[in-house]
Amino acid sequence: MTFPSFSLKKRIGTKDEVLNKVIIATASLVIVLFFLLFFYVPLTKILKFSFIEQGKITLEYFSDVINSPMNRSALIFSFYQAFLSTIICLVIGIPASYFLAKYEFRGKKVLINLLTIPFVLPPIVVLLGFIITYDANGWVNTIWQTISGSNNPLINIFGSIEGILIAHIFYNISVIIRITIPAWENIDYDLIDVAKTLGTSKWRRFRKIIFPQIFNHIVSASLLVFIYAFNSFAIVLYLGQVRFQTLEVRIYKEMVRSLDFQSGTALAVIQLIINTLIIVFYLVSEKRTRRMAMGKEKSLKKEKINFRKYSTGKKLVVFISIIYMISLFIFTFAPILAIIIESFKPAVESVSSFWGYGQLFSTEYNSYLHSAPLRMLLNTLWFASLNMIITILISLSLLFIIRNRFQRLRKYKTSRVEGMISYLILLPMATSSITLAVGLFLQFRTFSWYNNAVWVFIILAHVLISVPFATRSILASYNRIDVELLNVASTLGASRLRIFAKIELPLILKGLIVGGIFSFAISLGEFGATNFLVKTEYGTLSVGIYNLFGSHTLQLPAAMASILILITILCFIMIQKIGDIDLKV
């Protein structure tokens, strides 16, 4: 009389649905295997090194690590400099973002984009630019000494905290500017008008209405800057010298220079825990920001700069703002320009201006570099390309799993898949580049083929670093697709594969390309993990430039860096042309 209840549960399986199941199973397998093999299993290896001594669990290494003054000061310094960097970035960046949000002028978009370039530059390139610009014989100090007549340099970037801070500000100011511009733009000015009619004072209006609306954006941006500065490697490694070290630098030194794997991995675990906490905090704040951003229509009234209309006071304010923006622009572009000029500046007069670029083809520096600069360039491009392809494949696999959530939505059940995936990539996201590399190294070093396959592991490390960025970019564009489009397509008889090919794929293509180029750019300049894993002829340009810092002329590294700058800017222009860059993790 009644039908057995399970008959309803099971839908009639069509060819389409079977195929879909096969695709999802394959994608899940790829994802799980990849993260298990190259992240989670290596991670357990790290845990094993740091927690287990002769088969017993011990916290000895942790207490050793924490009791070591060197490590403790690295931990404290990591926090201290990250905190300072964040505060200074906020102080400098927020007025700039307000100016950029409020005023309309020709070339504004270009200016915002140009100010973002440092963020995508390879850290080693930034480092080189800083050395050329702020070194004792660098531009800034030379100009200062000429003007003031003093013999003492204005800035000393080596072994001082200033150098590190300036570099971090240079790097991260764009994060603050880019994230807070929409915050200013999204302020609901209707609310302010309402508050005015209610007779609220100016200060109260700011505190109760404007500030809450921008606060979440500021928190998100600050947490990002904090995490980037906290995990800073190349800049601190070189500029901090022995005095200042971040955890990331300590891990590297313990692992590579002292070969103390126990201390290195223990530090890595501590760093991972801190990073995870910050990232979770960040994701929560991000979610809140997005929720608040919804449903706002009226936004900041843009104003064209028009000096004639202004009162004297306003003229002064706008004038100072413009000077401020110009200074910021010079600050951003001086190091980049310095590198390009340096690449044409011979150390001795007998040498041609193009010596640096000519040297790319020579083997003269092989004792430093282990291979010709040209080979390094090819390695860099090859790694970046492979990284891009693998990253896109992994992101697409993730997408195939996520899009299946509509199956659950059909039954009015919330999807667990998306949550699971965000947890799955949360940990790799929170893991520093060096730790990723350490894991791969410890896990695979005992294999006889390890040394010949080092390049594979370099690429894998790059993939682990790029996947969270790429996935976020792709998911962001996927989530903008209206579910009803897919519903309509299915009622029109389109198979799941056809819906993907004809509707979803074209609509996420931009995100996919941006994600791909972004991962290409990340790999292009990646230094920490590459430098840790690198062996013999598998060096990249970043590694090469770093190894040449000590040489008598910076012309060759400047030439190599100029090539990186050129490629990075090309990538950046492409991303800008296609869509919006997402600086967020």
Place this chain on the structure above:
Amino acid sequence: MVNLEINDLSMRYEKKYILEDLRLNVEHGELLVLLGESGCGKTTLIKIIAGIIEPEKGKIIMEDEDITLFSPQRRKMGYVPQAQVLFPHMTVKSNISFGLKSHKKSKEEIKEKIRWVAELIQIEELLERYSSEISGGQKQRVALARAMAIEPHMLLLDEPLSSIDATGRESLALTIRRIQKETETTTIYVTHNQEEARLISDRVAVIYDGKVQQIGKVTEIDNSPKNYLIAKIMGSPNVWPIFYIKETDENTILNTTVGEIKLPKQTNKKITGISISPSCFKPSLEKKSRTDLEKSQFIEFKGEVKSMVQRDERTIRAVIELEGEKFDYAKIDVDKEDFEDILSSDQKIFLYVDTSEVNIL
């Protein structure tokens, strides 16, 4: 032309029933309007019929075939969602041909179908444009064309007029009706607006509490709504709910939002509310005494005139704010000649209704 039978359909969302043991029959070639207030589950129902949502329980039978477990691809339903969603990266033409290509039609056939449907829905001049280049009303026409191109078994329309400006509504509604008649497509049309139902429906199904509460022609439901809520959803004027009922030997006393109403003894049915036709109110500027009211029983209302609109050459419809704690309004139709010069805004007025004219709901 198909018929559709829905049996004992249930669906929950976060443990709350949206649809509960719902039954519905849609007859061959008719246009059935599902009428209900926002959140009553009518969109869920139409999505279940389209196969987009899977019901927890129940059966959907189309032309004697059980399609409950069919995927949306297999059902061949022409679904037009509430938001005007066209595939944004395709031209109008590609939007329309999408379904035809999915059904693997030949090139000639696709061309022929596009021409046919474009002519039918009068969008020939839009074919090469993109979704961003056409108006809201045009988008909805294209969405309709896209659904009709595959010659669906049924047409499922979810509030098709909701996001279209007032001037375009009637014309689109009549277009839908014309197409539905011409192609003899069995159609389900979801809306919360009873005027749309009056304009184009063959039959109306009123939904609330997860069930179809009453189904029939508009006039049938208007004449004998099953209860107070249905009358209200149908947009009848002067509908008031009942709080409680007192019974005496001769009378039934109904306590309503507009006061106590004493009626001759009622026995025939469960009382949920009352309605009074606007033409049954007898307005008067002065309070009438018992003797003025002849022998029959009258109910008295007190209130103030709030607005007056001319209905036709002879009648004026006035809105009266009734005296009481809550703001209740009565709509009354009065003779233009008698009252045009007498009534004015905010004027106090008495209304008298013969108890025999009170409709029990």
